[in-house]
Amino acid sequence: MSRTYTIGTRGSRLAVRQAEIVAQALRAATPGAQIELREIATEGDRSAAPLSEIGGAGVFTKAIEDALLAREIDIAVHSLKDLPPVIAAGLTIAAIPTREDARDALVTRDGRSLEALPLGARIGTGSSRRAAQLHALRGDIELADIRGNVDTRLRKVEDGEYDGAVLAMAGLERLGVAERAAEIFSIEQMLPAVGQGALAVQVRADDGEAMALVQAIDDRETHVACEAERAFLERLGAGCEQPVGAYASVDNGEFHVRAMLASEDGLSIARRELFGAMSEARALGTRLAEELLGVAPGPAPLGDELLTT
Secondary structure, eight states: OOOEEEEEEOSSHHHHHHHHHHHHHHHHHSTTOEEEEEEOOOHHHHOOSOHHHHTSTTTTTHHHHHHHHTTSOSEEEEEGGGSOSSOOTTEEEEEOOOOOOOOEEEEESSOOOTTTSOTTOEEEOSOHHHHHHHHHHOTTSEEEOOOSOHHHHHHHHHTTSOSEEEEEHHHHHHTTOGGGEEEEOOTTTSOOOTTTTOEEEEEETTOHHHHHHHHTTOOHHHHHHHHHHHHHHHHHTOOTTSSEEEEEEEETTEEEEEEEEEOTTSSEEEEEEEEEOGGGHHHHHHHHHHHHHTSSOOSSOGGGGEEEO
16 A cells, blocks of 8 residues: 555644544554544634634534645544534545543542532533533532633643533543543433544545545444434534534444433523434434424423423
């Protein structure tokens, strides 16, 4: 194999680690594959403003997609949760490797759980989805915006700027700091972001060689589950700044999709779930969105599943 494939990635320690994981998997699947990494700065990396102010969806991915379309790189690796539900024309998600832990975790200075934190504890999160579900778990806590990579957020908690912060468990695991999690929220407590814990490996649709290389590390069950979640998000028309969450999985041989949609102020949350076949994955995700939007009839009126916090 004479071609050298260049993987484009953000420059954060976590993003580089994720690109390295993909590179290692590609080399294992195709011995002799020549692969190198290239770091690319995105809009989200250059700005310290809240995601809601700089556009939310695509701020961590567009620059990398642009480099892929310009043939400056051959493969792009993203955290799937950062990738908008509709990707740039000419590109395709050729592989989604086996998903790691999709749950959210609470990191605190002294290892206390959410329940054990003092009244009015200050919790850092830049996610309206996490904020709404945290408020449902404990209405007295103070929710404060937090930006920065994983190391920065951990340091801000250690320095006393926050009593705790919520981060993706997969990120902590990939960086080897899983022990920092004081509490791991169950899927029932906190539905994750669409695609959380999964990596998207993107190539140009017309690059058959790169497509074949990358598809060797695709995990079908993970890919189908994430397609259901992304169909849900696409039907909602929501970006990563919206208070929505979804998680699809195969439970006891049955395909299971769960989703939530919160009000803009985060004070109410509607939740729904559907079961079906893997072949119906995208349709199930779309139907969940329509039920939560009140567009299509569901098993019960939306208000019957509305949780006011």
